[in-house]
Amino acid sequence: MVSNTTTMSSLDLTPFGFTPTESKVYQVLLTSGPGTGYAVARSAGLARANAYSALEGLVSKGAARGEDAQPRVYRAEPPTAVLARITAVQGEALDQLAAALEGFGAPVSPSIVELTSVRGLLQLLTHEIGRAKRSVDLLAPADAYPLLAPALRRAASAGLAMSLYAPVKVELPFVQVEAIGEVQGWPGAALIAIMDGAGAVIAARQDGAIQGHWGSAPTFVAAAQRSSDGERWSSARKVRSVRRCPPGSTGRDS
Structure with a gap:
């Protein structure tokens, strides 16, 4: 169960497609361990609906997993795994951007x-x-x-x-x-x-x-x-x- 945290170091995942709330919730899962949506909401100081939305967003982006239990318990994916996924996604995005840019005939300077x-x-x-x-x-x-x-x-x-x-x-x-x-x-x-x-x-x-x-x-x-x-x-x-x-x-x- 997630316990209350009094202070949090800044963790900003927004440059990589995460919302500020998802960044905050992922930080809570890392620092305090697995927890239910209710417990995460309390620790992060968020409305329960916002916490659940962020948790499901983290699950969909490969940064957390939800265990099949009642109530559902959420667990952070390891930072190394998240970093690997972000790197792969960024690499694919760069390849797509490069292919798109090469289609333009702008002079090379x-x-x-x-x-x-x-x-x-x-x-x-x-x-x-x-x-x-x-x-x-x-x-x-x-x-x-x-x-x-x-x-x-x-x-x-x-x-x-x-x-x-x-x-x-x-x-x-x-x-x-x-x-x-x-x-x-x-x-x-x-x-x-x-x-x-x-x-x-x-x-x-x-x-x-x-x-x-x-x-x-x-x-x-x-x-x-x-x-x-x-x-x-x-x-x-x-x-x-x-x-x-x-x-x-x-x-x-x-």
């Missing part, structure tokens, strides 16, 4: 956009890799690759030219990811991505936070390409080329 969210960056990369037609160059932390794997798999299956790098060894069954060590002189874990030579991401992750930019301006893309041709990446390519030399070869031109 160079742009640069600041990136401050880890999740937002991963969603952007998934979208941009999925849109690529010719090539994908990517340097990313090792733990980013499992999250980007579906988009990278589609790119590999489509035959795109791909150059993938990580600080440490990463195993993907469908494409090689080369371990190059930590990128020196970068303010955190480096993330550089170039798609089709027309759009790029330059970012750094430090203490769980992201600072960086996505851009399509030619100078910005050129800077990303220049970064990808730095000494450490070049060294990695040289090592790879030597390893592929035939037995007995020195790997040097005669």
Whole structure:
């Protein structure tokens, strides 16, 4: 049974399709545990009808479940499950929006956009890799690759030219990811991505936070390409080329 709560930290789910009342009720379920609609209404300071409406809204959106009992008891879905559902819905919405926007013939103008969210960056990369037609160059932390794997798999299956790098060894069954060590002189874990030579991401992750930019301006893309041709990446390519030399070869031109 839900007990009364005297204080509540703010939980705002409204940017993700929930109402303010649903946000408040979900918070009550998380902090105080399962309860009937009556108990939830008392804890949240809501009219009973409003509480029941919010609870059913949470159930329909996958953020709560109602147990088959009399009276009905409501239980919050785990935050990780709710986050996964929101991410999936947001991803589908972004894909639909991208398809709709591509139907308009507006001229392309160079742009640069600041990136401050880890999740937002991963969603952007998934979208941009999925849109690529010719090539994908990517340097990313090792733990980013499992999250980007579906988009990278589609790119590999489509035959795109791909150059993938990580600080440490990463195993993907469908494409090689080369371990190059930590990128020196970068303010955190480096993330550089170039798609089709027309759009790029330059970012750094430090203490769980992201600072960086996505851009399509030619100078910005050129800077990303220049970064990808730095000494450490070049060294990695040289090592790879030597390893592929035939037995007995020195790997040097005669």
